[in-house]
Amino acid sequence: MKKLLFIYLFLISVFVLYVYNYQTNNQANNQWTNNELRGTLDESYVMVTFQSGIDYWKRALKGFEDAAEALSVSVEYRGATQYDIQEEITVLEQVIAKNPAGIAVSTMDPEALNPVINKAVEAGIPIVMFDANAPKSKAYAFLGTDNYYAGETAAHQMAKFLNEEGEVGIITHPNQLNHKERTEGFRNTIANEYPKMKVVAIKDGRGDQMSSKEATDEMLSLYPNLQGVFATEANGGVGVGQSILEAQKKDSVHIISFDTDKGTLDMIQEGVISATLAQGTWEMGYWSLQFLFHIQHDLAESATNDQRLPRFVDTGVTVVTKENVTEYYPSE
Amino acid sequence: MKKLLFIYLFLISVFVLYVYNYQTNNQANNQWTNNELRGTLDESYVMVTFQSGIDYWKRALKGFEDAAEALSVSVEYRGATQYDIQEEITVLEQVIAKNPAGIAVSTMDPEALNPVINKAVEAGIPIVMFDANAPKSKAYAFLGTDNYYAGETAAHQMAKFLNEEGEVGIITHPNQLNHKERTEGFRNTIANEYPKMKVVAIKDGRGDQMSSKEATDEMLSLYPNLQGVFATEANGGVGVGQSILEAQKKDSVHIISFDTDKGTLDMIQEGVISATLAQGTWEMGYWSLQFLFHIQHDLAESATNDQRLPRFVDTGVTVVTKENVTEYYPSE
Structure with missing residues (x-):
């Protein structure tokens, strides 16, 4: 009977060691991959447009969503329903108030959104512009058609x-x-x-x-x-x-x-x-989210550099016949 | 004594269940992330330059390596040691012969590498240009300074x-x-x-x-x-x-x-x-590898589209004082 007891004790010890070893390994693994391209689902990125119901934005949003899936983060789509700059300012302010992980904005006016964009960037919310730029704002990058x-x-x-x-x-x-x-x-x-x-x-x-x-x-x-x-x-x-x-x-x-x-x-x-x-609207959405993620996770060029992301991305055109x-x- | 035996058996069963559960969870996790941005270490991307010893390439290579770490893939650096286009052609041909996962090339001549670049792209090896372009080649994108x-x-x-x-x-x-x-x-x-x-x-x-x-x-x-x-x-x-x-x-x-x-x-x-x-050399290297990875893993815009990646990325400049x-x- 004593022999049996030893065997049991031995088996238990082996299991304990195995589990311990397994967990340690896994922690090491996790540590090693801290810098991997993976966010969390409570990390929410927002796309903001104007005339938000038109078909034109659908492929851009698809690209944004595809990037979110690849990076394991969440996305939301918001926009001014009309071609109305006041409405777009209001929508953007509402989005910023929720402190999202980042915002991709297409503006109907190259100047009017600048104060709101700048306030957000200064508060630490990454913003990139896509399709239509606000060149004098503090947005990190512009992704659109040359x-x-x-x-x-x-x-x-x-x-x-x-x-x-x-x-x-x-x-x-x-x-x-x-x-x-x-x-x-x-x-x-x-x-x-x-x-x-x-x-x-x-x-x-x-x-x-x-x-x-x-x-x-x-x-x-x-x-x-x-x-x-x-x-x-x-x-x-x-x-x-x-x-x-x-x-x-x-x-x-x-x-x-x-x-x-x-x-x-x-x-x-x-x-x-x-x-x-x-136009490369899918690319605009996809790489906008990638860029925002890189700023949010501090994976872009060092913060001392004022050019942390590419300044401009020409998403190109395809000939359709x-x-x-x-x-x-x-x-x- | 029989009681003790049951206790041991119970403890062992709990451990077995725990370990089993742990492994299953981990597998499920891996499956769910198939589409995530993660390669394998036997997947090798190569950076090819000319005058390969000069300091100028160091930050571009650092960006390339940083992206490789984030994506869990391997990188290699090769280049013509001289400012010699024949040497660069030879180096590029040697790199292609090893069938790498992708190549980022900076060319010293906007035309001379085109036949080699095109052959590689047609054979399914993704190529992007960085710093100095070959605009008429079949390379997928160019990342450099406007x-x-x-x-x-x-x-x-x-x-x-x-x-x-x-x-x-x-x-x-x-x-x-x-x-x-x-x-x-x-x-x-x-x-x-x-x-x-x-x-x-x-x-x-x-x-x-x-x-x-x-x-x-x-x-x-x-x-x-x-x-x-x-x-x-x-x-x-x-x-x-x-x-x-x-x-x-x-x-x-x-x-x-x-x-x-x-x-x-x-x-x-x-x-x-x-x-x-x-110049944004770190960005050139970092986003070159990201782009190559997206083509290699079929994460870019659908293959029916002839513009699968952004055509041009202006990596920008920073004022140094x-x-x-x-x-x-x-x-x-």
Whole structure:
């Protein structure tokens, strides 16, 4: 019986040692991975936009959510429902009052949010801007489209459609900086790289369908040999499409538009619009959250450095044509 | 005695259950985090440069290593020892032959590496460019300094030193694109934003100390009221410093230089150079590895998209003055 007792004691000791060893190992492991890219679910990051209901933000939010899953943190989506800067200021202030782990903001005004953004950053809440910047604010970084480069991309695509030869026009929104940059990128690229192509007209489409249609009607009558139109904005692109359809020039004029809302995608499927440029909205959301996480967890460049994150990330554009258009319809 | 036996049995069962439970929990935990940002140590990422021994790459490699630690993967550093493109091609080919998980490349020639880079990307090895780009290659992204913006930053800093008033000059390397951009950014910012300042001379310093000193000597004799010089490159900055010292104008002329090699930092400590611009080399290395990891683990935007990562990341610049210069000396 005494022998049995020893055996039991021995077995118990082995188990105790095993469990002890297991736990110690695990602690060591945890210590080693303190610096790993993993947050906690009570750590909440917020995306703030304006006109929060529009489709445009969906892929940005998807990117934000995908990054949150990879980092094991939580996200929330908030926004001004209208195109109303006062509403956006109020929403941003409400978000800040909850002291979140970080905020990604797209602003409808490059100046108006600055006092609120700066107050938050000074209070230790990381903020990055995405899609539309507040360049003079204290936000750590901006993630969006380099619009000049987008214009260049449109020019190269137009050259491909036209075999590098022919007259083209631009329908744009001349008073907005992003549209000016798209126009410049397109125009300079055609002028510098395609000697047999020419930008014969640049017209104001005012960002709406009807004005853009009328501007295109006029352009078509002045330049009967026109072979291509670059619309720097989505409503304009649909207007250009209507004009071309009405003039029965669908097969002789190539349209390149911007963004991927339903009207544009439908016209690509119908062969009216030849291509559109999709912005890297998923990337904007994904890398915004990564950046915020890195500031929150002090994994970015040392705090003594005033440039702790990359200053600007050009998320790029993708050319959408009939061949890949189906991938751009929302999946629901 | 039988009672004692039961007690032992009970205790043993409790331990067995505890250990079993512990292990199960741990497995569940691992499963749940499949999608987390964690690689394996046999997953090796390589950084490839030229003139691989110079200090300039140290902080980029530190960023690369810091990201590797956070992601639990391995890194290697390889490079051409000389400023020799054939050697860099050979090194890159050797690296590719080992089929690494990804490669971050800085090229000394914007074209020459393209065939090798493209072959690797087509074979499924992710490549990103950092510091110096190969814009027409199939590399997924470029992470480096926006040189135009760096020139703007230098202009604002110069305006601060001069209370927005006075004559300034530029010593540059007029045939290299990055130096042209720095010069343009500086000149345009002074012209557009500081009406009481004027860029009176732009001279070729040929990227070396002696030529830059001579160019500055000449500039000082032509423009005796000169109050500032922007050197777009580090050797030039030291040459400008020597000229200013010789002319005993240390207290009346502000020099802004580029990069943070020892000669420049020493002259900042001595009060000869007023400021230099440090590039975000740590950020280049850190986010290069993050990007490569995201392609390797298929965590980036869907493969149907030809823009799976941000196209360009501007890692920004930091102004280094006497106040923070000690942080920029290598720590060994």
